Amino acid sequence: xxxxxxxxxxxxxxxxxxxxxxxxxxxxxxxxxxxxxxxxxxxxxxxxxxxxxxxxxxxxxxxxxxxxxxxxxxxxxxxxxxxxxxxxxxxxxxxxxxxxxxxxxxxxxxxxxxxxxxxxxxxxxxxxxxxxxxxxxxxxxxxxxxxxxxxxxxxxxxxxxxxxxxxxxxxxxxxxxxxxxxxxxxxxxxxxxxxxxxxxxxxxxxxxxxxxxxxxxxxxxxxxxxxxxxxxxxxxxxxxxxxxxxxxxxxxxxxxxxxxxxxxxxxxxxxxxxxxxxxxxxxxxxxxxxxxxxxxxxxxxxxxxxxxxxxxxxxxxxxxxxxxxxxxxxxxxxxxxxxxxxxxxxxxxxxxxxxxxxxxxxxxxxx
Amino acid sequence: xxxxxxxxxxxxxxxxxxxxxxxxxxxxxxxxxxxxxxxxxxxxxxxxxxxxxxxxxxxxxxxxxxxxxxxxxxxxxxxxxxxxxxxxxxxxxxxxxxxxxxxxxxxxxxxxxxxxxxxxxxxxxxxxxxx
Numbered sequence: 299x300x301x302x303x304x305x306x307x308x309x310x311x312x313x314x315x316x317x318x319x320x321x322x323x324x325x326x327x328x329x330x331x332x333x334x335x336x337x338x339x340x341x342x343x344x345x346x347x348x349x350x351x352x353x354x355x356x357x358x359x360x361x362x363x364x365x366x367x368x369x370x371x372x373x374x375x376x377x378x379x380x381x382x383x384x385x386x387x388x389x390x391x392x393x394x395x396x397x398x399x400x401x402x403x404x405x406x407x408x409x410x411x412x413x414x415x416x417x418x419x420x421x422x423x424x425x426x427x428x429x430x431x432x433x434x435x436x437x438x439x440x441x442x443x444x445x446x447x448x449x450x451x452x453x454x455x456x457x458x459x460x461x462x463x464x465x466x467x468x469x470x471x472x473x474x475x476x477x478x479x480x481x482x483x484x485x486x487x488x489x490x491x492x493x494x495x496x497x498x499x500x501x502x503x504x505x506x507x508x509x510x511x512x513x514x515x516x517x518x519x520x521x522x523x524x525x526x527x528x529x530x531x532x533x534x535x536x537x538x539x540x541x542x543x544x545x546x547x548x549x550x551x552x553x554x555x556x557x558x559x560x561x562x563x564x565x566x567x568x569x570x571x572x573x574x575x576x577x578x579x580x581x582x583x584x585x586x587x588x589x590x591x592x593x594x595x596x597x598x599x600x601x602x603x604x605x606x607x608x609x610x611x612x613x614x615x616x617x618x619x620x621x622x623x624x625x626x627x628x629x630x631x632x633x634x635x636x637x638x639x640x641x642x643x644x645x646x647x648x649x650x651x652x653x654x655x656x657x658x659x660x661x662x663x664x665x
Numbered sequence: 666x667x668x669x670x671x672x673x674x675x676x677x678x679x680x681x682x683x684x685x686x687x688x689x690x691x692x693x694x695x696x697x698x699x700x701x702x703x704x705x706x707x708x709x710x711x712x713x714x715x716x717x718x719x720x721x722x723x724x725x726x727x728x729x730x731x732x733x734x735x736x737x738x739x740x741x742x743x744x745x746x747x748x749x750x751x752x753x754x755x756x757x758x759x760x761x762x763x764x765x766x767x768x769x770x771x772x773x774x775x776x777x778x779x780x781x782x783x784x785x786x787x788x789x790x791x792x793x794x795x796x
Contacts, residue, residue, distance in 0.1 A: 315703070326703070331703050331730070332706075332729065524729060588709075589709075590727045590732065592732070614729075638732065
């Protein structure tokens with residue numbers, strides 16, 4: 299039996315098409331995935347992301363512990379409320395999960411991890427605590443709504459209490475404010491501006507309905523996937539997993555190898571891979587012709603397979619198919635994808651493909 | 666609840682067949698099928714003139730979510746295809762039984778048409794598959 303978020307009945311009442319996702323019964327769309335996608339690029343939409351796992355870490359050793367646990371360095375978080383994207387690695391440098399960590403205060407950090415990996419993550423996180431003075435607190439009492447799009451903040455602010463409204467109006471990207479019950483971060487997974495709101499389950503349905511009344515469109519996981527792909531954001535389990543390092547997954551920028559004396563889990567394996575040469579890289583692809591790129595489709599230079607697609611879909615903004623793919627380092631900028639028994643040409647392009655409603659990749663790539 | 670017009674016949678693989686009364690049929694995919702697929706973004710249609718057997722994979726419809734094969738519900742010859750779908754695949758979502766038709770076919774054997782499901786049997790089949 300799949301778990302239900304506090305908004306489950308609301309989704310059913312809105313006639314959402316539901317699907318099992320990471321052990322949860324979640325909405326794919328409420329009618330049209332493409333219209334939901336455009337709503338977020340052009341106006342505002344909201345996702346129920348209560349299935350994601352919120353974990354609070356408390357204790358005097360929090361910072362020391364996270365500098366050991368995470369591939370990115372929480373030392374970069376200079377003021378409270380700042381957020382950082384990071385991978386958690388195993389000792390081989392493989393990605394256990396990706397997450398956002400928020401600096402609450404010297405003895406309190408908050409992490410948001412993926413739903414499908416929540417149990418595995420919690421096990422690992424607790425196991426690594428060891429002698430660190432850290433308490434691991436899963437916050438299953440909190441729900442989460444992501445409001446995204448150029449109008450998202452403007453439409454959300456009037457629904458907050460006065461104190462939070464003023465603080466949220468001044469939020470910088472990748473920062474958060476909170477009061478004893480609500481937590482509001484200017485973060486997201488769409489390439490648009492917006493807020494992620496963590497709040498008590500008891501307040502969640504009312505906020506969702508108020509946002510809907512304010513013109514924020516309910517959006518399902520289908521559009522969340524096409525939005526994040528256009529924004530060039532990795533999806534755990536597709537673009538990286540425990541068998542791939544961040545360095546072959548387009549996530550080298552999230553690994554803090556400086557300062558050299560910080561010994562985080564997986565560091566040795568990453569340094570070795572760098573020394574020996576990074577064998578693969580994650581690239582953006584565009585299909586010139588008709589059809590839809592999908593994960594696991596194979597890529598060929600003449601008869602030699604050079605890699606495969608990790609995430610592919612139709613891009614509603616570009617009106618053609620785009621993908622992320624892992625290919626051998628040094629591959630050419632054009633090659634073939636095998637799609638349903640046929641070979642079709644694809645081109646390597648820079649990603650992100652779309653940010654803040656605008657196409658930012660060059661579709662006519664160099665040859 | 667999806668729409669299942671009474672005057673049509675249906676294959677278990679979710680194609681509908683309309684008897685045009687002149688020895689030809691029109692084929693498309695059911696409302697239930699388009700709902701399951703979600704927004705369609707690409708259609709690969711068969712070639713006119715091609716001879717097909719019932720059950721042959723003869724077309725592909727792709728949604729944002731997945732690609733799905735379309736099987737010929739009957740044996741016969743493809744007469745024409747709905748070229749509009751090349752530029753407007755969403756017609757299948759908007760109007761699966763009218764503007765969203767896929768192809769016309771001249772059946773080789775009318776007993777195959779009789780063997781297809783009627784609306785009630787198809788609606789039950791679709792419901793059983795969901796659960």
